[in-house]
Amino acid sequence: MKDVAIIGAGPAGLSAGIYAARAKLSTVIVEKMYPGGQAAITDRIENYPGFREGIGGSELTDSMKAQAEKFGAEFLNGDVQKVSKQDGKFILHLKGEILEARTVILAMGAESRKLGVKGEKEYTGRGVSYCATCDGAFYTDRPIMMVGGGDTAIEEALYLTRFASSVQVVHRRDQLRATRILQERAFKNEKIKFIWDSVVEEIKGQDTVEEVIVRNVKTGEKTSVFVNGVFVAIGLVPNTSFVKDLVKLNEQGYIITDENMGTGVPGLYAAGDIRQKSLRQVVTAVADGAIAAVEAEKYISGQA
Numbered sequence: 001m002k003d004v005a006i007i008g009a010g011p012a013g014l015s016a017g018i019y020a021a022r023a024k025l026s027t028v029i030v031e032k033m034y035p036g037g038q039a040a041i042t043d044r045i046e047n048y049p050g051f052r053e054g055i056g057g058s059e060l061t062d063s064m065k066a067q068a069e070k071f072g073a074e075f076l077n078g079d080v081q082k083v084s085k086q087d088g089k090f091i092l093h094l095k096g097e098i099l100e101a102r103t104v105i106l107a108m109g110a111e112s113r114k115l116g117v118k119g120e121k122e123y124t125g126r127g128v129s130y131c132a133t134c135d136g137a138f139y140t141d142r143p144i145m146m147v148g149g150g151d152t153a154i155e156e157a158l159y160l161t162r163f164a165s166s167v168q169v170v171h172r173r174d175q176l177r178a179t180r181i182l183q184e185r186a187f188k189n190e191k192i193k194f195i196w197d198s199v200v201e202e203i204k205g206q207d208t209v210e211e212v213i214v215r216n217v218k219t220g221e222k223t224s225v226f227v228n229g230v231f232v233a234i235g236l237v238p239n240t241s242f243v244k245d246l247v248k249l250n251e252q253g254y255i256i257t258d259e260n261m262g263t264g265v266p267g268l269y270a271a272g273d274i275r276q277k278s279l280r281q282v283v284t285a286v287a288d289g290a291i292a293a294v295e296a297e298k299y300i301s302g303q304a
Ligand code: NAP
Pocket: 046, 047, 113, 115, 147, 148, 149, 150, 151, 152, 153, 155, 172, 173, 176, 177, 178, 199, 233, 234, 235, 236, 279, 280, 281
């Protein structure tokens, strides 16, 4: 049985792993995809303290992983289906495997929200993408669309101008949600144009995307926009489905914790983007992970 099982190897899980393993707790980090989470697919992180010129997302998270491993954290590639608590210990039900732990830190993060329009599913991987750093280079010298008005949409629209001939940003309001510094950069960039007060209605094409039907939410007018790629960044949905019966979730599905990352279930903590909080950034995720690990240590030693 492990002292600490961490589910999710994004910045919150990796930081929890560093703190737990350094405290000499036997620690396993279970991840179903690749380590680093959303941060790993971010081209450049400019606001993580200590890196004056910014740092590549995967460079930062690879380094966090190596640091956790240095202190003895184990990594396990696996898909957790269920977490239950029996006789004071936690049982993680993975596909084809069971793991036992004294404490669990939930750090599964969040995944991209889908548009839910006709053509989206059909063209995913054939013109529809949720990751600019993964797929941007496929659109060299081609026109593309970015849907969304938050930090991710604008940061990724700016990144995509390195490749694309033009980036049309479709946003449902006439003001961006993104932070001012990103807005200023986007407004100055000649390759970026905005389609305000509008939503995507349908994505069309032959083998790959060729056309997007956009509807103006104020006038109802529908327009065809001819692009080869549609990048979607309309927010995140927390990965909490398999713990919904174990912990308290808010209306959007985020885990409600106390300030020490406690979920209300003794020995069970949540950290990072998965929990209800006001600022979702790498810097707050790693702080959450550190707090959760220290609380897990106190719980194991009977001090909690
Ligand atoms: P977000 O901040 O929730 O923004 C989502 C954007 O998509 C909003 O502009 C929203 O419009 C729009 N939207 C939501 N649902 C929609 C729908 N069904 N159809 C069309 N548009 C829709 O999400 P995010 O940009 O992914 O960012 C997630 C978190 O990570 C945020 O806390 C963000 O600050 C953080 N982040 C920070 C950085 C950074 O600091 N550099 C970079 C990336 C992300 P409305 O504005 O009208 O609601």
